[in-house]
Amino acid sequence: MQMSLVTDSPVHSSSSDDFAAFLDASLDSGSSEEAEDSDQLETQRVKRRKVDKMENTEELQDPTSLAPSLEQTAAKYWERQHQTNLSEEASMKKDVCTHPGSFGEMCILCGQRLDADSGVTFGYIHKGLRLENDEIVRLRNTDMKNLLRHKKLYLVLDLDHTLLNSTQLIHMSPQEEYLKSQTDSLQDVSKGSLFMLSFMHMMTKLRPFVRAFLKEASELFEMYIYTMGDRAYALEMAKLLDPQREYFSSRVISRDDGTHRHQKGLDVVLGQESAVLILDDKAWTKHKDNLILMERYHFFASSCHQFGFNCKSLSELKNDESETDGALVTILKVLRRVHGMFFDELEGNLVDRDVRQVLKTIRKEVLKGCKLVFSRVFPTGFQADNHLLWKMAEGLGASCLKELDPSVTHVVSTDAGTEKSRWAVKHKKFLVHPQWIEAANYLWQKQPEENFIVNQTKNP
Numbered sequence: 001m002q003m004s005l006v007t008d009s010p011v012h013s014s015s016s017d018d019f020a021a022f023l024d025a026s027l028d029s030g031s032s033e034e035a036e037d038s039d040q041l042e043t044q045r046v047k048r049r050k051v052d053k054m055e056n057t058e059e060l061q062d063p064t065s066l067a068p069s070l071e072q073t074a075a076k077y078w079e080r081q082h083q084t085n086l087s088e089e090a091s092m093k094k095d096v097c098t099h100p101g102s103f104g105e106m107c108i109l110c111g112q113r114l115d116a117d118s119g120v121t122f123g124y125i126h127k128g129l130r131l132e133n134d135e136i137v138r139l140r141n142t143d144m145k146n147l148l149r150h151k152k153l154y155l156v157l158d159l160d161h162t163l164l165n166s167t168q169l170i171h172m173s174p175q176e177e178y179l180k181s182q183t184d185s186l187q188d189v190s191k192g193s194l195f196m197l198s199f200m201h202m203m204t205k206l207r208p209f210v211r212a213f214l215k216e217a218s219e220l221f222e223m224y225i226y227t228m229g230d231r232a233y234a235l236e237m238a239k240l241l242d243p244q245r246e247y248f249s250s251r252v253i254s255r256d257d258g259t260h261r262h263q264k265g266l267d268v269v270l271g272q273e274s275a276v277l278i279l280d281d282k283a284w285t286k287h288k289d290n291l292i293l294m295e296r297y298h299f300f301a302s303s304c305h306q307f308g309f310n311c312k313s314l315s316e317l318k319n320d321e322s323e324t325d326g327a328l329v330t331i332l333k334v335l336r337r338v339h340g341m342f343f344d345e346l347e348g349n350l351v352d353r354d355v356r357q358v359l360k361t362i363r364k365e366v367l368k369g370c371k372l373v374f375s376r377v378f379p380t381g382f383q384a385d386n387h388l389l390w391k392m393a394e395g396l397g398a399s400c401l402k403e404l405d406p407s408v409t410h411v412v413s414t415d416a417g418t419e420k421s422r423w424a425v426k427h428k429k430f431l432v433h434p435q436w437i438e439a440a441n442y443l444w445q446k447q448p449e450e451n452f453i454v455n456q457t458k459n460p
Contacts, residue, residue: 100135104128120267124231124257125250136270144272147222148350151343154271155221155335158280158294159229159237163328166204166237167300175316176301179203189240197236204240205299208321209328214247216332220339222271224251226264226280231256266290274354277338279331289356292334295327295442327442334444337362364397366440371399375413375420377434393437412437416454 097110103126105113119132131139147153157163172179183203184192193206217223225241225248227234234254242248259267264280266273266287278284281294298304299320301313314320321327341358343350370393378387385391389412390400401408404423411424411431424431436452 098134099132100138101129101131103130120259121257122268122270124253124268139270140272143270144275144351147275151220151339153221153339153342153355154224154269154276155217156224156226156266156269156276156278156280158278158282159225159227159234161281161296161298161303162207162279162294163210163241163297164204164206164237165297165299165303166202166233167302169201169203171300171302172203173301173313173316175312178318179315189243195240200233200236203300204237205315206240207297207299207328208323208326209332210241213328213332214241217335218247220335221277222251223247224253224269224271226253226269226278228255228262228264230254274356277335277355277359289360292331292359293441294331297321297327330443330445334362360395363395363444366444367393367396367398367437367446369409370397370446371401371407371409372437373401373404373408373411373420375411375418376415377412389434389437392441396437396440398437410436410449413454421454 097107097112099107099109099112099114101108101119102114105115107114108129119130120136122129122131160166179194180196180203183194183196186195186197189195190211193208193210195204195206197204214223225234225238227237229237231254234252238248238252253268255262257268259265263286264284266276266278269276273287273290276287276290278287278291279294280291281296283293284291296303296307298307298309299314301316304311304313322329338355338358341362342353342355346353346358372393374384374390377389378384384402385400393400393412404411404420406427408424408429411420411429412434413421413431414433415421416425416431421431423429430449431454432449433452433454436447436449439447439452
């Protein structure tokens with residue numbers, strides 16, 4: 001039974017049912033009544049994806065292309081209601097509509113014109129779609145129960161420096177000119193990784209292992225793209241990564257869809273925060289406990305310059321990350337570990353579990369048992385336990401001390417000539433560069449100390 005967007009609303013006139021059902025069928029995360037058949041919601045998802053694939057090429061290129069037809073349909077319904085002189089009973093129902101959301105200025109359920117500008121806009125699903133907070137909560141709860149039944153969580157993926165790297169053609173260095181003759185065909189992007197997008201005056205390189213990563217991650221997660229690039233860029237990158245629309249469907253969020261300028265937030269994601277993982281190379285201020293911080297992918301020279309690195313890029317070195325043990329391979333292992341612990345190791349009701357606690361538990365295993373003292377790492381007068389590196393080490397399970405004692409296992413320094421560094425050597429403790437902590441943070445595994453030796457300098 002196909003239900004309207006608000007299944008428990010007192011308003012169920014035939015025309016509002018038709019329109020709400022039509023809109024609901026267009027929402028990839030649309031809702032349904034709890035059914036005796038627990039696979040009903042997943043069946044609806046599959047049907048909707050099939051409908052997506054049957055749309056013409058122009059509609060596939062822009063998930064918002066359905067918006068005009070929806071608006072025309074809405075207008076047609078409400079004009080018909082007006083012309084047929086609604087009964088008193090229907091009018092009373094309209095008066096008590098809770099207005100769960102709007103399309104343009106019309107309530108998506110009763111058709112009443114609304115003036116209020118409340119709720120959250122979900123323009124990436126359909127242009128002009130706005131949902132009220134209660135309806136967002138209801139949709140998230142319904143979708144969450146369905147995903148948990150199919151042992152899936154949510155994964156929000158950044159684009160730039162995480163899944164790929166792009167550069168404007170005018171910013172390419174002379175050493176990168178050779179790339180222009182090595183680009184792959186846009187006719188079948190599934191077989192390539194380096195693309196020239198002349199109409200956008202740019203070149204894009206997909207990160208090694210990204211196609212296998214998306215395929216395997218899609219079996220464990222419902223995935224979103226979320227980028228601070230504009231919508232046109234987001235859609236083009238989605239086409240390169242997901243040409244068959246198997247992984248993201250309309251779940252492509254750009255900076256134009258966010259509710260806060262220059263800041264990403266989960267308020268525009270139709271997923272429970274307790275079940276959402278974020279993969280990004282930049283921090284999310286409001287959702288740091290959901291974040292897996294990604295080692296940046298710097299394929300092009302412009303990317304290195306953007307972050308102040310005075311070194312040759314991978315492209316200039318004619319090199320690339322490894323397909324077998326690169327960053328995405330490492331992160332996929334972490335995602336599998338989080339998913340496995342969430343579903344198979346935690347006790348209690350599935351709905352009450354929290355992926356943020358799982359992530360925190362796994363992180364604390366990385367440097368468990370290590371006791372660190374820092375030497376000449378923090379600026380003079382800086383409160384050590386407020387420094388990012390100190391907090392990073394503690395988040396990885398290490399204990400950080402301010403003074404030396406026999407229990408210390410590692411001295412972290414950039415200078416082998418300091419008193420604490422010499423103590424480490426004398427007492428056969430590990431003397432490591434701060435990058436040892438950073439590497440463990442990105443790789444989610446304690447790294448060999450001998451790979452992070454502190455260079456000997458003259459003691460002042």
